[in-house]
Amino acid sequence: MEAQPRKLGRGLFLVTVAGGLSSLWWGKSLTRAVSAVPFAPGGGWRIYTVAPTMPKFDPATWKLEIGGLVDKPMTLSYDELRALPRTSQIRNFHCVTGWSVSNVHWTGVRLSDLLDRVSPQFSAQGVLFTSAEIPYTDSLTLEQAKLHDVLLAYEMDGKPLPREHGAPVRLVIPEMYGYKNVKWVSRIDLVKQPQDGYWEQLGYDRDAWVGRSNGL
Amino acid sequence: MTRYVRRFTRSERTFHWVNAAFFLYLLATGLVLYLPRLSALFGRRPLIKDLHFWGGIGWVAALAAVALLGDTRGLLRTMRELETLDHRRFNPGQKVNAILNAAITLLFVASGLLLWLGERDTRFRLQNTVTLHDVLMLGALALLAGHLYLAVIHPATRHALRGMTRGTVSEDWARRHHPRWEVPPDPGEGTTTGAART
Numbered sequence: 001m002e003a004q005p006r007k008l009g010r011g012l013f014l015v016t017v018a019g020g021l022s023s024l025w026w027g028k029s030l031t032r033a034v035s036a037v038p039f040a041p042g043g044g045w046r047i048y049t050v051a052p053t054m055p056k057f058d059p060a061t062w063k064l065e066i067g068g069l070v071d072k073p074m075t076l077s078y079d080e081l082r083a084l085p086r087t088s089q090i091r092n093f094h095c096v097t098g099w100s101v102s103n104v105h106w107t108g109v110r111l112s113d114l115l116d117r118v119s120p121q122f123s124a125q126g127v128l129f130t131s132a133e134i135p136y137t138d139s140l141t142l143e144q145a146k147l148h149d150v151l152l153a154y155e156m157d158g159k160p161l162p163r164e165h166g167a168p169v170r171l172v173i174p175e176m177y178g179y180k181n182v183k184w185v186s187r188i189d190l191v192k193q194p195q196d197g198y199w200e201q202l203g204y205d206r207d208a209w210v211g212r213s214n215g216l
Numbered sequence: 217m218t219r220y221v222r223r224f225t226r227s228e229r230t231f232h233w234v235n236a237a238f239f240l241y242l243l244a245t246g247l248v249l250y251l252p253r254l255s256a257l258f259g260r261r262p263l264i265k266d267l268h269f270w271g272g273i274g275w276v277a278a279l280a281a282v283a284l285l286g287d288t289r290g291l292l293r294t295m296r297e298l299e300t301l302d303h304r305r306f307n308p309g310q311k312v313n314a315i316l317n318a319a320i321t322l323l324f325v326a327s328g329l330l331l332w333l334g335e336r337d338t339r340f341r342l343q344n345t346v347t348l349h350d351v352l353m354l355g356a357l358a359l360l361a362g363h364l365y366l367a368v369i370h371p372a373t374r375h376a377l378r379g380m381t382r383g384t385v386s387e388d389w390a391r392r393h394h395p396r397w398e399v400p401p402d403p404g405e406g407t408t409t410g411a412a413r414t
Contacts, residue, residue: 005300009315012301016319020352021326024342031347042252049261097331097346164256203338215338 031098044101047164048178050198055132055184057167064152064169066114068189069124074117078168082154084109089149091174093181094210106172108153112146118190126194129171130187138182138197139206140173142190149174152185177208219387221399223305223379227286228294232380234282235321238275239356242324245271246353272328275321305397313359320356323348 023030034040059078067073076084087110093101115127120142127145130137144150151172154161161167166183173180179199200206205213224232245268248254249261258264283291298315301308327349333340366373367380373393379385390399 005302007299008301009311010299012312013315013319016316017322020319020323020348023348024327024330024344026344028343030344030351034347034351041250045252046250047252047255047261049255049259052263053259054256096341097334098343099346162256164252202335215341216343 028098031100044099045165046095046099048095049133049164050136051133054163055186057163057184059168062168064186064188066118066188068128068191069121070190071119071121072117074114078154081109081152081169085113087151089151089174091149091172093174094177096177096179096204096208096214096216105155105157106151106153107155107158108151108169108172110148111150111152111171112148114152114188115142115145115190120190123192124190126191128187128189128191128195129182129185129197130189131166131182132184132186136182136184136198138171138180138200139191139194140180141194144173144176144207147173147175175210177204177210177214179204180208220384221387221390222383223376223385223390224383225287225290226383227282227291229380229383230286231279231282231291234278235275235317238271238278239360242268242271242275243353243357250350250353269328269332272325276325303394303396305394307394313363316359317356320352320359324352324356327352 062078064076064081065073066076086107088105088107090103090105093104111127125142126139127142128137128139140150149172152169153172154169156162156165161170166185169185171180171182171185179197182197194206196206207213245264248258248264249268255261297305298311301311306314327345330340330342330345331349334342334345367377368374375385375389376393387399390397
């Protein structure tokens with residue numbers, strides 16, 4: 001029974017490598033299957049940052065400035081922001097790198113409400129968000145910024161927004177990929193036109209609609 | 217008096233431990249990038265990304281260096297042993313572990329390079345790259361858990377660890393666990409047998 005043994009080991013190696021590489025082209029199925037695992041660490045989130053340290057939130061000194069091409073610039077403290085009419089929504093969060101988090105419960109202020117309060121000038125067609133995480137910025141067209149589901153969220157899943165998710169306030173625009181959902185928002189400026197933000201300068205699309213941008 | 221037989225050459229052992237060291241380094245830096253708690257604790261994501269990426273390059277380079285500067289022919293012979301899943305020096309389980317680790321390493325390197333390139337050029341951005349990299353990590357961890365259990369904890373098998381640290385195992389153990397392994401001749405009392413023939 002000393003027949004030449006079959007090269008099963010080599011076969012196993014090749015099948016594993018081929019399976020792994022081909023999974024890159026399986027569409028979203030692999031990612032969806034993995035995202036569905038209920039015990040994903042951190043609820044399936046990954047914390048992407050660009051600066052050496054995360055901004056620290058101090059409720060006593062924190063301010064949100066809204067200015068630029070507006071008739072009534074505004075500065076809000078944390079308490080003043082929280083005193084504005086609030087709204088909640090449950091939406092999925094999608095990252096351009098492929099992972100998603102389902103059913104995130106956001107609470108905050110509708111961005112369109114805030115924009116109405118500052119009276120944008122006629123020439124303002126873009127909204128520029130500046131993060132306390134320098135040098136992160138991003139912008140939307142005024143039209144995008146006024147979509148009814150665009151929030152400045154200060155609560156996530158029923159709790160104050162955690163530091164790594166942008167405490168105290170992040171932008172939420174569920175129809176666009178995560179990099180448009182600026183964390184640690186510290187300034188909002190009405191500008192003539194949207195401009196390339198941090199990731200857009202590195203080649204990502206400015207109009208980052210989920211499923212309809214960045215070649216996805 | 218226990219008689220010992222050579223199980224792993226010095227090159228095999230070096231290859232194993234260099235691989236283990238880089239794997240643990242990449243696991244540690246990778247988990248900081250992957251787990252939100254750790255990401256928040258350490259911050260400095262751009263730095264840790266660089267440490268992780270260059271660690272991966274170092275992994276491949278170090279393994280290549282061991283293979284080329286060490287006993288290249290012997291390592292190639294070992295690789296050919298793994299082509300079949302019969303039981304001689306290694307049992308099928310050990311072979312499957314080694315083969316899957318080799319495949320996972322290759323896929324780690326491929327998906328890691330794509331992640332790095334994708335951040336610089338849209339053409340390299342594929343939908344599942346991050347997921348593949350994560351799944352590989354989970355698979356590698358599962359293999360590592362089983363490997364550590366058998367090599368360090370399980371009483372019947374943990375003697376095998378000696379083969380990877382000192383190069384030799386007791387002849388008695390070898391005959392019991394690998395009956396069809398044609399054990400190399402007794403290397404004598406000295407246990408640093410790798411020195412004679414790397």
